[in-house]
Amino acid sequence: MMIFWEAGLVLLAVPKTGTQAVEAALAADADIVIRNPPVQKHMPLRGYRRSIQPLFSDADTRRLETVAVIREPVAWLGSWYRYRSREDIAGTPNSTRDLDFDAFVQGYLAIPQPAFARVGAQSRFVSADGSTCGVDHLFAYERMDAFLAFLEDRLTRSITLPRTNVSPERNLELESKTLSCFKSVYASDFELHARALDA
Numbered sequence: 001m002m003i004f005w006e007a008g009l010v011l012l013a014v015p016k017t018g019t020q021a022v023e024a025a026l027a028a029d030a031d032i033v034i035r036n037p038p039v040q041k042h043m044p045l046r047g048y049r050r051s052i053q054p055l056f057s058d059a060d061t062r063r064l065e066t067v068a069v070i071r072e073p074v075a076w077l078g079s080w081y082r083y084r085s086r087e088d089i090a091g092t093p094n095s096t097r098d099l100d101f102d103a104f105v106q107g108y109l110a111i112p113q114p115a116f117a118r119v120g121a122q123s124r125f126v127s128a129d130g131s132t133c134g135v136d137h138l139f140a141y142e143r144m145d146a147f148l149a150f151l152e153d154r155l156t157r158s159i160t161l162p163r164t165n166v167s168p169e170r171n172l173e174l175e176s177k178t179l180s181c182f183k184s185v186y187a188s189d190f191e192l193h194a195r196a197l198d199a
Helices: 019-029 045-055 058-063 073-083 101-109 141-155 176-185 187-198
Strands: 002-004 009-011 065-070 137-140
Touching: 002 019, 009 141, 019 141, 045 065, 065 141, 065 187, 073 101, 073 176, 073 187, 101 176, 137 141, 137 187, 141 187, 176 187
Parallel strands: 009 065, 065 137
Antiparallel strands: 002 009
8 A cells, every 4th residue: 555645645555456566666756655564555445444544634534535456357366366376385275386277266256265265355445335436546457558647647757667576377267157157256346347447
């Protein structure tokens, strides 16, 4: 999470949406940067409103606008799957190294979810009440140009993102039944992404 006081922006760090590259490019310009622990760096909207917003006056709270990026849901899970297949966590409950992508997504759909599939949901991350998006400015990862243009306008500077946090390449094929189930169970994530893409 980064807060840009003069620009009046709170940039929420939705995991697996390029937030590390954005932080690398903009941290020096931010007034507040939460880098660690990861659970605080990736604080969702509800966490921001509960823990950070009360630090500011009512007037400042109204002035600060929240911003987030979300990703196409299958690609988002694919990024998590690839990230958790890295060598340094091999053999741990969070590792996906010995799983194919279909098994990972089936784990994500399971109740309860196995440790390797507990990655949250983008729709919940940007929600204030558990159901509706509460972020002021929502962008699609696939329209990074629009997101960067918005930031450049508000921060009055040009932005070039470095290539960071590159995960291992993996096959991301899904069985049609698994994909259909994912789209049904997480319909709100697909709908939210479609709205962000069309904005």
